[in-house]
Amino acid sequence: MCSRTNPRSSRTGRPRSTEADAAILEATREALVELGWSKLTMGDVAGRAGVAxxxxxxxxxxxxxxxxxxxxVLFDELELPDLGSLRADVEHVVLQFAALLERPETKTALMAVVAESTRDEPLRRRIRASIVDRQKRLVLEGRMRAQRRGELPADRDLPAVGATDDLIFDxxxxxxxxxALVSAEPVDGPWVARLSALLVGGLGAAATAGTPNA
Amino acid sequence: MCSRTNPRSSRTGRPRSTEADAAILEATREALVELGWSKLTMGDVAGRAGVAxxxxxxxxxxxxxxxxxxxxVLFDELELPDLGSLRADVEHVVLQFAALLERPETKTALMAVVAESTRDEPLRRRIRASIVDRQKRLVLEGRMRAQRRGELPADRDLPAVGATDDLIFDxxxxxxxxxALVSAEPVDGPWVARLSALLVGGLGAAATAGTPNA
Amino acid sequence: MCSRTNPRSSRTGRPRSTEADAAILEATREALVELGWSKLTMGDVAGRAGVAxxxxxxxxxxxxxxxxxxxxVLFDELELPDLGSLRADVEHVVLQFAALLERPETKTALMAVVAESTRDEPLRRRIRASIVDRQKRLVLEGRMRAQRRGELPADRDLPAVGATDDLIFDxxxxxxxxxALVSAEPVDGPWVARLSALLVGGLGAAATAGTPNA
Amino acid sequence: MCSRTNPRSSRTGRPRSTEADAAILEATREALVELGWSKLTMGDVAGRAGVAxxxxxxxxxxxxxxxxxxxxVLFDELELPDLGSLRADVEHVVLQFAALLERPETKTALMAVVAESTRDEPLRRRIRASIVDRQKRLVLEGRMRAQRRGELPADRDLPAVGATDDLIFDxxxxxxxxxALVSAEPVDGPWVARLSALLVGGLGAAATAGTPNA
DNA sequence: CCCTAAGCGAGACGGTACGTCCGGTCTTACT
DNA sequence: AGTAAGACCGGACGTACCGTCTCGCTTAGGG
Structure with a gap:
């Protein structure tokens, strides 16, 4: 999680405090809630965490x-319980994701670090590894479940993320x-229903038209 | 465009220089290209614009x-020529939008101001008025054109932006x-084709299923 | 009083407002009292005077x-009534001068402009002409009066300011x-009495010792 | 000398650089010489001192x-060698003080800070402690020496600064x-001679007249 | 009676310094 | 070697003034 420069952390000297790690991350989230990204400062976080x-x-x-x-870590809370149909699964994950984006920590932080990452390659990699790629498992799981149910044709290598998975994720x-952030309008039931209908309909149309996915 | 507090600008005193207005905005775009959002400074912009x-x-x-x-102003360059089919129109607008987001000015700036706007209501309004709402005309135009072609059912009040228009836009x-920014992968022909197919398929499915949404 | 660049003020055009002159100087004194030298600003003075x-x-x-x-102008209020003896005249002028220096306008302004004048020759000349030289008349008048009384020997060209006059003035x-300003202690009766005694005694000693003045 | 808020400077953290202290004060004097009080800026001083x-x-x-x-610190250079007579001692200290005031650092700075101090009580205290009170030792020393020589009556408590000492100092x-600064005329030999004669004469007259002032 | 040159209020302008804040590094002594 | 404390450099911030300028308007006196 934290950036150890040397992979096998050196054996000698005082070991780093794991309590400090947790306190810092917690303090960071707290500061994000209270101050937002642009007014959060390293000194303030250190102070809250009781750390230099x-x-x-x-x-x-x-x-x-x-x-x-x-x-x-907040993104790891997302889950995908089997609700019996592709559309129900999609609605559920959209609502979960929306709830996550409504939290002030994520709302203020996510786009800020993404914006920052356009000029910072290491940061971009870190975002991909820590946030983006991990969530794709949800799409993969949902897609495979739908294939098992027969809602989607099962002609793809099952455990890998394909191009359509990527598309659906984006x-x-x-x-x-x-x-939520740009239009600044509520991600509520009706909107989620319409989005899910659009997606499931689009996937279904693609399936019947022959499957043009990579 | 700029924030004149006084609606009917006061008759008295030296009027504001419109040349300065233009020079500042141009300098801002230049600085965004060279430095990106987070390293752009007001002093630097002033210097480039030859202004205090x-x-x-x-x-x-x-x-x-x-x-x-x-x-x-860059977002006003987007156009929607009639390419003969809904799918072609969608592909075209997606590609245009992608090209706009590839420009370094917009790539670095857009998400940054959006992130900032989560804590700044006036900024949010400004973004909506200056950027978001203006682009919805493209969706409206594309939808009405498809309805005229018969690709979509014509059962909605034509000139107003409806809920599905908002959805499509988002x-x-x-x-x-x-x-482009989060997954950081190319918005290329194949991806655009898949997205357009998904959307057109979804809209078609909704139409045949007879969902008369607001 | 005010700085007309060309001596014979041009005949044509709208003449300068003499009311503005007075209002500005009054506003300046008022601002000096309230704000002191370093926080007095030209804009504030203009505002108080109702002037651009x-x-x-x-x-x-x-x-x-x-x-x-x-x-x-405040320095022109100083007067030298004949109190009957050199020592009484000296005490009186010292007390008057002290009272003038206790006024907040002069207290804060005098040393400030003097300090400024160490790097500003035109300012130095203006101070000399407007403030310093005008007060020397008091010394001259007092000295001549004492000579008429016989308290001081009358062997100098009467109406001109001599080297000893300058010394006494300084x-x-x-x-x-x-x-008043550096030691920041009160210029009260006892102190004035001691100063006057010292001066009159010194002048007397010089007179009896033969007059070694220029 | 510098303003440590904490009397016993805290044991923890990186200690303040004493080299920076010295460099800053030296840079300040240098800037005073080159620019004078009113054009001296904190940023410029920092730059000269190689300090933020x-x-x-x-x-x-x-x-x-x-x-x-x-x-x-410049005022600590003043000394009072025993030149054998009160008058010689006085002449010497006056010349020394005049030389000090001719230095551009002091000429421009002294009256400026005094002017400022009329509105700034802490500054006034600092000036008294750092400059004014320290120089009174010269008057005290000169007076006691004259008393030892018998030039002045020895009827005062010897080691303390009395009211006449204060008067002479002012x-x-x-x-x-x-x-030097207001009249802007040279403090040269003849002038110093006249001033010293006046003072010594005045003190002598007071002594013979039997004025036992506090 | 208009003409013209200057004064005037208002307020924007370029410039410069302010004093503060923060990022990220460093130097202490202690653990 | 890690840690808390806090000083350090660098640099941007947003504000305040300075002294200048550019407007449109006013106010005389001279023709």
């Missing part, structure tokens, strides 16, 4: 990387983010 | 509002933004 | 010159200024 | 306090300052 600024910089290279780590996540 | 810092602050309350105005814009 | 900043700069080149003019004014 | 602006503000609250500290310092 040095201790932050020993673990994270800069503010962006710290915030990515602090927020990433559409779902992108639509929710855009609705 | 105070002149910037007399017009814009902060960096975010300035950047919104500087970038907004899906297209959100998917492109997410693909 | 341009009108100030048309008359005075800068803040220092304005303040010199505003304060100079000693009196300097001692009072130093006591 | 924050380092200045960590030590001094404002420009005035910094300049007082920078200039105070007269000497004030006269020199006024001559």
């Amino acid at each position: 600024k040095t201790t932050l910089y020993r673990r994270w290279a800069n503010k962006s990387e710290l915030v990515v780590d602090a927020v990433a 559409v779902i996540a992108g639509a929710v983010v855009h609705r | 810092k105070t002149t910037l602050y007399r017009r814009w309350a902060n960096k975010s509002e300035l950047v919104v105005d500087a970038v907004a 899906v297209i814009a959100g998917a492109v933004v997410h693909r | 900043k341009t009108t100030l700069y048309r008359r005075w080149a800068n803040k220092s010159e304005l303040v010199v003019d505003a304060v100079a 000693v009196i004014a300097g001692a009072v200024v130093h006591r | 602006k924050t380092t200045l503000y960590r030590r001094w609250a404002n420009k005035s306090e910094l300049v007082v500290d920078a200039v105070a 007269v000497i310092a004030g006269a020199v300052v006024h001559r």
Whole structure:
């Protein structure tokens, strides 16, 4: 989670405090809630965590990387219970994702680090590894479940993420983010229903038309 | 475009320089290209524009509002020529939007101001007015054209933006933004084809299923 | 009083408002009382005087010159009534000068413009002409009066300011200024009595010892 | 000398750099010489000292306090060698003080901080402690020496500064300052001779007249 | 009675310094 | 070697003033 420069952490000297790690990440989330991304400062986080600024910089290279780590864990809460149909599964995951984006920590932090990452390749990689790629499992799981149910044709290598999975992921996540943050309108039941209908309908149409996925 | 507090600008005193307005916005775009959002500074922009810092602050309350105005004009370049089919029109607008997001000015700026707007209501309004709402005309135009062609059922009040228009807008814009900035993968021909197929298929499915949404 | 660049003020055009002149100087004194030298601003003075900043700069080149003019008039209030003896006259003028220096306008302004004048030759000349030289009449008058009384030998060209006059002037004014502003202790009766005794005694000693003045 | 808020400087953390202290004060004097009081800026001083602006503000609250500290040390150079007579001693100290006031650092700075101190009680205290009170030792020393020689009656408590000492101090310092800065005329041999004669004569007259002042 | 040159209020302008804040590094002494 | 404390450099912030300018308007006196 934190950025150990050397892979096999050196054997000698005082070991790093794991309590500090947790306190810092918690303090970061707290500061995000109270202050938002742009007014969050490293000094403030250190103060809240009862830790010296040095201790932050020993673990994270800069503010962006710290915030990515602090927020990433929240994305692991997403789950995909089997609700019996593809459409129900889609609605559920959209609502979960929307609820996550309504939390002030994520709302203020996510787009900020993404914006930052357009000029910071290491940060981009960290975001992919810590947040983006991990969520694709939800799409993969949902798709395979639908294939097992027969809602989608089962002609693809099952356990790997395909191009359509990527597309669905970008559409779902992108639509929710855009609705919530850019359009700044509520991601509520009716909207989610319409989005899910569009997606399931589109997937179904593609399936019947022959399957043009990579 | 810039923030004149006084609607009918006061008759007295030296009038504001419109040349300065233009020079500042141009300098802002230039600085965004060279430096990106987070390294762009008001002082630097003032320097490039050959203008005093105070002149910037007399017009814009902060960096975010300035950047919104500087970038907004780029979104007006989007057009929607009639390519003969709904799918072709969708592909075209997606590609245009993707090209816009590939420009370094917009890539670095758009998500940054959106992130900032989560804590800044006036900024949010400015983004909506200057960028978001203006682009919805493309969706409206495309939908009405498809209805005229008979590709979509014509059962809605034509000139107003409806709930499905909003949905389509969020899906297209959100998917492109997410693909380009979050997933950080190319918005290329195949991906656009798949997205367009999904959307057109979904809209068609909804139409045949007879869902008369508002 | 105010700085007309060309001596014979041009015949044509709208004449300068003499009311503005007075209002500005009064406003300057008022601002000096309330704010002191360093926090007095030209804009504030203009506002108090109900006048545009341009009108100030048309008359005075800068803040220092304005303040010199505003304060100079106060020094004209000093008088030298004949109290019957050199010592009484000296005590009286010292007390008057001390009272003048206790006024907040002069206290804060005098040393400030003097300090400024160490790097500003025109200002130095203006101070001399407007403030310093005018007060020497008091010394001259007092000395001539004492000579008429026979308290001092009458062997000098009467109406001109001599070297000893200059010395006495610097000693009196300097001692009072130093006591009031630098030592920051009260210029009260006992102190004035001691100073006057010292001066009159010194002058007397010089007179009896032969008169070694220029 | 510099403003440590904490009397016993805290044991923890990185200690303040004493080299920075010295460099800043030296840079301040240098800037005073080159620019004078009113054009000296904190940023410029920081630059000359090779130090960040924050380092200045960590030590001094404002420009005035910094300049007082920078200039105070110069006043410690004054000495009072025994020249054999009260009058010679007086002449010597006056010349020394005049030479000090001719230095551009002091000429421009002294009256400026005094002017500032009329509205700034802490600054006034600092000036008294750092500059004024320290110089009174010269008057005290000179007076006691004259008493030992028998030039002045020895009827006062020897080691303490009395009211006449204060008077003499204000007269000497004030006269020199006024001559040099306000009248803006040279403090040369003849003038110093006249001033010394006046003072010694006045003190003698007071002594013979039997004025046992406090 | 208009013409013209200057004064005037208002307020934007370029410039410069302010004093504060933060990022990220460093130097202490202690653990 | 990690840690808390806090000083350090660098640099941007947003504000305040300075002294200048550019407007449109006013106010005389001279033709």
